[in-house]
Amino acid sequence: MPDSIDIPPVVVTATVNGERVSRAVEPRMNLVDFLREELELTGSHIGCEHGVCGACTVRVDGTIVRGCLMLAVQADGAEVLTIEGLSESGEIADLQENFKTRNAAQCGFCTPGMLMTAAELLAENPGAGRTEIRQHISGNFCRCTGYQAIVDAIEETGRNRGEK
Amino acid sequence: MKPAPFNYAKPSSVDEAISLLDGDATLLAGGQSLVATLNMRLSAPDLLVDINGLEELSGISVDGGTVRIGALTRHRELERSEVIAAQAPLIAEAVPLIAHPAIRNRGTVGGSIAFADPAAELPACLLALDGAVEIAGSGGRRKVGAGEFFRGLYDTALEDGELITAIEVPAAAGNQRFAVEEVARRHGDYGMAGVMASVTVNGETVEAARLVYIAAGGTPMLAEGAGAALAGNAIDEASIGAAQSALEGDLDPFDDMNSTAATKLHLARVMTERALKRIAGA
Ligand SMILES: Cc1cc2nc3c(=O)[nH]c(=O)nc-3n(C[C@H](O)[C@H](O)[C@H](O)COP(=O)(O)OP(=O)(O)OC[C@H]3O[C@@H](n4cnc5c(N)ncnc54)[C@H](O)[C@@H]3O)c2cc1C
Ligand code: FES
Ligand code: FES
Numbered sequence: 001m002p003d004s005i006d007i008p009p010v011v012v013t014a015t016v017n018g019e020r021v022s023r024a025v026e027p028r029m030n031l032v033d034f035l036r037e038e039l040e041l042t043g044s045h046i047g048c049e050h051g052v053c054g055a056c057t058v059r060v061d062g063t064i065v066r067g068c069l070m071l072a073v074q075a076d077g078a079e080v081l082t083i084e085g086l087s088e089s090g091e092i093a094d095l096q097e098n099f100k101t102r103n104a105a106q107c108g109f110c111t112p113g114m115l116m117t118a119a120e121l122l123a124e125n126p127g128a129g130r131t132e133i134r135q136h137i138s139g140n141f142c143r144c145t146g147y148q149a150i151v152d153a154i155e156e157t158g159r160n161r162g163e164k
Numbered sequence: 165m166k167p168a169p170f171n172y173a174k175p176s177s178v179d180e181a182i183s184l185l186d187g188d189a190t191l192l193a194g195g196q197s198l199v200a201t202l203n204m205r206l207s208a209p210d211l212l213v214d215i216n217g218l219e220e221l222s223g224i225s226v227d228g229g230t231v232r233i234g235a236l237t238r239h240r241e242l243e244r245s246e247v248i249a250a251q252a253p254l255i256a257e258a259v260p261l262i263a264h265p266a267i268r269n270r271g272t273v274g275g276s277i278a279f280a281d282p283a284a285e286l287p288a289c290l291l292a293l294d295g296a297v298e299i300a301g302s303g304g305r306r307k308v309g310a311g312e313f314f315r316g317l318y319d320t321a322l323e324d325g326e327l328i329t330a331i332e333v334p335a336a337a338g339n340q341r342f343a344v345e346e347v348a349r350r351h352g353d354y355g356m357a358g359v360m361a362s363v364t365v366n367g368e369t370v371e372a373a374r375l376v377y378i379a380a381g382g383t384p385m386l387a388e389g390a391g392a393a394l395a396g397n398a399i400d401e402a403s404i405g406a407a408q409s410a411l412e413g414d415l416d417p418f419d420d421m422n423s424t425a426a427t428k429l430h431l432a433r434v435m436t437e438r439a440l441k442r443i444a445g446a
Contacts, residue, residue: 002210004169027172027212030203049165050200051267063240063269069199070270071192073172074214120265138351139264 004028010073016041017085025072032056032067034075035082043083043112047141054140057113058082064120083112092119094160098153106144114140118154126158133158167202174214178221178300178329184213185325191215193236193275196267221274221329226251229335232298235274235328243268251335254293254342254362258285261344264352274328277313280320280383283354285344287314288384292360292376295333301326317382339371340364343439346378347431349422355379356422357431361439368398375407375439377432380415387414390436399444407440408433 009024016039023038030049035041035058047053049068056067059081086092092115098104105111114137121128121136128136133154134147142150175181181191189211192198201207215221221236224247231251233242242248242259249256262268262276262285276286277297290297291310299306302325313321322328336342346358358378364371373394375387389410397403417428 002169002171007169007171010172026169028167028169028202030166030199033166049203051196051263054264054266057266064266065270066196066266068203069195069267071172071195071199071212071214074195074216117266135260135351136265139266 010076012072012076014075014078014080016080017082017088023072027071027073029072030068031058031060031065031070031072031075031080034072035067035080038072041082041084043087045109045112047109052139052141053110054113054117054137055110057116057140059086059116059120064116083115086116086119092122095119095122095153095157098157099150102149102153102156104145104149104153110140110142110144114142114150118150118157122154122158122161126161128155128158130155165203165205167199168205168208170202170209171211172214173211174217176217178218178327181213181215181218181327182300182302182325184211185327187211189213191278191327193278194238194271195275196263196271197275197279197281215327224248226335230332231335232330232332233273234330235272235277237273239263239268239271239273239276240265242273252289252293252333253336254344254360255286255289255333257342257344258289258360261285261346261348261352261355261358267352273331277331278320278322278328280314280318281354282317282381282383282385283379284384285346285355285358285360285378288358288360288376288378290331290333291384291386292362292374293333294362294374295331297321297328298330298332299326300329305329307332311386314383319382337364339366341443343442345435345439345442347435357417357428357435359432359435359439360384361436361443363394363399363440363443370394370397370399370403373407375436377411377415377435379428380417380432382416385415387411389414394440399440404437404440408436411436 013022045055047055190209192212192214222234341363343361346355348355363373373391377385390407393406417425
């Protein structure tokens with residue numbers, strides 16, 4: 001293993017939440033650390049750091065990914081959307097409202113990843129039933145709610161969108 | 165944990181990627197297995213060679229009865245492909261069971277085949293379909309049949325300095341029936357047991373059956389005894405029972421933190437019955 005001092009930094013230029021950013025970072029820096037530490041976007045959380053919990057879920061070039069399993073340098077040239085940008089866009093205002101009224105966020109640690117993941121399902125298939133919802137969020141751990149309220153909130157959002 | 169330091173290169177051709185592979189270098193495809201092992205410091209290469217820029221490795225095509233899937237094709241692309249649904253229904257049925265959407269968006273076919281986890285779905289599908297792996301190295305390109313490719317636990321026919329460019333499977337024929345049955349603790353987890361079944365029939369009679377089991381040994385496990393028990397017979401209680409009995413000799417599961425070898429063998433038998441009954445009903 002080389003010393004980190006020997007390793008030249010790499011420049012990452014990406015569009016994050018609509019804004020162009022550029023930073024020189026170590027190649028080993030994960031995308032979620034880049035977002036949190038370099039850009040101070042701390043809405044994306046870090047749980048397991050090996051792909052299991054989903055707390056770090058962000059959108060890259062239109063699809064959700066694990067921020068802990070992608071290197072920052074791999075996001076060079078990409079469009080990255082974090083929970084901060086997704087919230088501001090208004091895309092999931094209805095989903096967030098339903099999370100609140102249903103108490104689908106308790107400690108809130110899983111919530112940003114859960115919302116990113118649910119947003120993808122709702123965009124593709126607002127009519128998804130409870131089984132599909134559960135399968136879609138199977139990679140996002142919540143240690144508080146027991147999932148029931150989360151599934152309720154996603155289901156209701158989809159139903160309301162379908163009626164519009 | 166955070167990875168140990170490494171250098172990073174993003175080649176723009178397969179040849180350039182191969183030329184970067186001498187020394188302590190590792191290929192980075194979807195990163196869905198590799199970056200986890202880097203984060204945990206289970207591996208610490210000097211150089212990562214990121215093949216995500218290599219367009220030539222992406223995409224699905226059909227040519228003269230063969231379906232060719234580029235190594236960089238993401239699991240999610242397979243899941244959504246009409247070509248895969250029509251020509252490789254076994255793969256179409258298996259892919260939604262691989263991990264979770266965010267992981268399927270990044271994970272690749274080549275990475276899954278190269279990693280060769282004995283519980284992974286795509287290696288088992290490749291073997292059930294008797295497909296082949298297309299490999300490029302400094303000496304040129306070669307093709308290795310699935311039966312020779314998977315050698316042992318996380319061990320494949322890939323040599324140092326080589327990369328997978330594509331996999332090939334025969335397009336489904338009208339007299340073939342397929343089924344995937346799997347049990348996992350949670351949707352998307354690696355299965356505790358499962359079978360990818362490809363059965364060729366002549367009317368009611370089985371001509372050949374390739375039943376490949378996950379989490380049942382060091383590699384995806386082709387059950388030859390079970391296949392022989394089915395060949396020449398109709399799928400009924402007797403032939404299903406004979407296939408189930410043969411599994412004890414065919415499979416070699418080991419204990420892990422989820423279940424004992426005995427439980428896995430039991431589950432493999434249950435999966436066999438479910439898959440075969442579904443095939444017989446189709
Ligand atoms: C939480 C979680 C759950 C998962 N569950 C499942 C599951 O249920 N079933 C399943 O099958 N998988 C599962 N996976 C693994 C996932 O499918 C990975 O995508 C896959 O194993 C590796 O593909 P990758 O493209 O991400 O490869 P990488 O992680 O980039 O690479 C894996 C290995 O393959 C090598 N490699 C990559 N591409 C090539 C190539 N073209 N030629 C030669 N070598 C190459 C790399 O050097 C590395 O050693 C899971 C992963 C996670 C994080
Ligand atoms: S921190 Fe990325 S999946 Fe857990
Ligand atoms: S609300 Fe606490 S982990 Fe989900």
